Amino acid sequence: VIFSAFVIVYILLLDKKTPRRLGNESALAFDNGINPGLGFRPQYYMDRSLIQWRTSRKTGHQSFIQMVDNVHQWVLGYGLKDQYHQQMIDCAGLPRDVLINYFRQGLSCIFFFTDVKPGPNPCSKPKNYGYNKGRPCVVIKLNRVFGWVPEPYQSKDEVPLEIRDLWQPVMKDYVLIKCFGQYPTDQDLIHQIDHISILGNKAIGGIPLYYYPFLNQPGYRQPYIWAQFIKVESNVLLNIICRAYARNIRQSTSIEDMTGAVHFELWFQ
Incomplete structure (x- = not known):
C-alpha cells in the first residue's frame, strides 16, 4: 500500500509536457550530446526498412497502391483542414526569441504538405507518389527531440x-538533408535523386530553422522533405542512406553508423 502511494504521488508530480532529463542527461544523448535521427515513409511494416512494390500491380500483395496509400495516410495529417483546428502560426521571418515565446504558449509553426513544393508536385496523390512509374517518393523527416x-x-x-x-549561403537558415546510395554498387544503380523541399534545391533538401525547438506543443507537425528516386534500376535491391547535416548533428565516417541518418532499401519490378 505504501509503495502504491509513492507511485501515485510520483506520477502526479511528473511534468506531462517537459521531460525530466534534458540535453546531455537525456536518454537520447551520446557522449557529445543529443543527436537527432531521421525517419522515413512509406513504412508498410513498421519493423522493416524495405520499400517493395510492383509498378504493374494495382491490387493484392506488393501492389504499388499499398505504398501510395501508406504515404498518403501519413501526409493527410498535414492537410489544411486538420491544421486549422490546431494552434498554428506562420513562423517565417520571426525572431527566435519571439518563436520560443510562442512555442511555450503551445503554438506551433504551420506546415502544409503544399509548403514542401508550391504548385505542381511529382510527389502527390494524383501522381501516385511516383510508385506506378518506378519513380518513388520517400518522406524523410527529422525526429522530434525536446528542446533541441x-x-x-x-x-x-x-x-x-x-x-x-x-553548400550556398542561403543554407545558413536550414537543416540540410541528402540521400545517397549506401554502397558504391548502389551508387552505380541510382542515377538521379531529386530532393523536394522548402529550400528549393533538387540536389539537397532543407528544413527551415524556425520549426525548432520542439517544446511538446499539442499541434506540432514534423517538417519533412521528399526524396524522389528519378532514375533507379528495377529488380535490384538498393540500399539508401539519408543524412541530416548541421554543426550539432554528429556525423560518422562509417556507412554502417546511422547517427543523424536513416537507412532503407528499395526494390521494385
Whole structure:
C-alpha cells in the first residue's frame, strides 16, 4: 500500500509536457550530446526498412497502391483542414526569441504538405507518389527531440566534404538533408535523386530553422522533405542512406553508423 502511494504521488508530480532529463542527461544523448535521427515513409511494416512494390500491380500483395496509400495516410495529417483546428502560426521571418515565446504558449509553426513544393508536385496523390512509374517518393523527416535547436553551418569550410560543393549561403537558415546510395554498387544503380523541399534545391533538401525547438506543443507537425528516386534500376535491391547535416548533428565516417541518418532499401519490378 505504501509503495502504491509513492507511485501515485510520483506520477502526479511528473511534468506531462517537459521531460525530466534534458540535453546531455537525456536518454537520447551520446557522449557529445543529443543527436537527432531521421525517419522515413512509406513504412508498410513498421519493423522493416524495405520499400517493395510492383509498378504493374494495382491490387493484392506488393501492389504499388499499398505504398501510395501508406504515404498518403501519413501526409493527410498535414492537410489544411486538420491544421486549422490546431494552434498554428506562420513562423517565417520571426525572431527566435519571439518563436520560443510562442512555442511555450503551445503554438506551433504551420506546415502544409503544399509548403514542401508550391504548385505542381511529382510527389502527390494524383501522381501516385511516383510508385506506378518506378519513380518513388520517400518522406524523410527529422525526429522530434525536446528542446533541441539546430546549429547551421556558417561557412563552406565547416560543411562535410560529401556535400561541401552543394553548400550556398542561403543554407545558413536550414537543416540540410541528402540521400545517397549506401554502397558504391548502389551508387552505380541510382542515377538521379531529386530532393523536394522548402529550400528549393533538387540536389539537397532543407528544413527551415524556425520549426525548432520542439517544446511538446499539442499541434506540432514534423517538417519533412521528399526524396524522389528519378532514375533507379528495377529488380535490384538498393540500399539508401539519408543524412541530416548541421554543426550539432554528429556525423560518422562509417556507412554502417546511422547517427543523424536513416537507412532503407528499395526494390521494385
